[in-house]
Amino acid sequence: MKFFIDTANLAQIKEANELGILDGVTTNPTLMAKEGIKGQEAVYNHYRTICEMVNGDISAEVISTDFAGIVEEGKKLAAIHPHIVVKVPMIRDGVKAIKWFTDNGIRTNCTLVFSAGQAILCAKAGAAYVSPFIGRIDDSGWDGVQVVEQIKHIYTIQGFKTLVLAASIRSPNHIIRCAEVGADVCTCPLESILGLLKHPLTDIGLAKFLEDAKKSI
């Protein structure tokens, strides 16, 4: 399973990258706004900076909602850097645009996916990635990881090539459960990635080893 970081914060991207386990980055308009990035030029420059920092796929989201606008914007985003994957929402014109991008050699990540039916449409249109939002599915009283499992099962038996990218991750346990059900990618906040490191018995054990090491110095 690949690890992406779900942020537009450069310090966090750098920290995750330095761990040596980072395979890519996903962003969205909310995450860009959180970093105070305003205006198309600033947003595009920010994407370029991220692409130069990380050797992997970087999802950059369109904000148009009509076919012509999505295609126009997606072409501009894809021209920023070869690492860019154009993130397109799961709407009617979005599906149409994903198919257009597929036919024209531009990779896409279909976002705001909450059901297996939506995921089938992404795959049929040729998206490189499908992004089920597991935290938000959980928030609405369903089981997000179960949706990831169902999508992965359908893609496997149907031979779809679209990669399942579990998004809206809220905890280390989400990451572990996504790995169990065969998600191809998990895009996580830095906190959840670092949360995987933690175990009190590791801390207790290390303290004891270091204490005992003093006896043999």
Ligand code: G3P
């Ligand atoms: O990037 C999309 C997704 O990961 C958003 O997560 O926490 O806002 O539901 P969240």
